[in-house]
Amino acid sequence: MENLPGERAHRLMLPAGRELYPGLHNEKIIQSSVLMLLFPVNGDLSTCLIRRPAAMKNHGGQIAFPGGRYEVRDKELYRTALRESSEEIGTEDHYIEIIGALTPLYVQVSNFSINPFIGWSESRPHFKTDNREVDELFILPVEKFLQPATVQSRAVVTSHGTFEVPGFYIDPLFIWGATAMIISEFKEVFRSVIKSP
Numbered sequence: 001m002e003n004l005p006g007e008r009a010h011r012l013m014l015p016a017g018r019e020l021y022p023g024l025h026n027e028k029i030i031q032s033s034v035l036m037l038l039f040p041v042n043g044d045l046s047t048c049l050i051r052r053p054a055a056m057k058n059h060g061g062q063i064a065f066p067g068g069r070y071e072v073r074d075k076e077l078y079r080t081a082l083r084e085s086s087e088e089i090g091t092e093d094h095y096i097e098i099i100g101a102l103t104p105l106y107v108q109v110s111n112f113s114i115n116p117f118i119g120w121s122e123s124r125p126h127f128k129t130d131n132r133e134v135d136e137l138f139i140l141p142v143e144k145f146l147q148p149a150t151v152q153s154r155a156v157v158t159s160h161g162t163f164e165v166p167g168f169y170i171d172p173l174f175i176w177g178a179t180a181m182i183i184s185e186f187k188e189v190f191r192s193v194i195k196s197p
Helices: 006-012 077-089 177-195
Strands: 030-041 044-051 067-069 097-101 105-107 112-120 136-141 151-158 161-170 173-176
Touching (some): 067 077, 077 112, 151 173, 161 177, 173 177
Parallel strands (some): 030 112
Antiparallel strands (some): 030 044, 044 136, 105 112, 161 173
């Protein structure tokens, strides 16, 4: 991960007043993983995002990739991403190939360290959402994230107040916070892969 554009890409979407790294004596960081699953839809490379239920303790109401806390039974962080995706949106592990990982990032408000993994499915999964953890599922072409006009700053209402934050606006979604930071890094990596001979 030494060659990944993590910090630079993350800072482009870092809300004002938030720290990118935990304090030196923070020993209670919660490890977690998310899955950015890529799959074809009508010839377009696509991915899926979910909206968390508003009542959830951490990141309620926000747009996110499927994912959650690491559990000892997972043994590996990428397995956490696969397990959580299966539980939340009904994906099946044997149809998914983990093709890479992005830079872990720290989320100050929840004290989570998020480990993003990129998965590939040769066909669109048959999604089945768990309404305890998912309010809505969205399928978006990856190409949408590459369009400069989607990068915007907007006011968001949180439990800590209303803030102007950077993110990606893809009608009707405004994606900000950790999810936008992950997409920001993915966008740079994806562009570099496309440009490679």
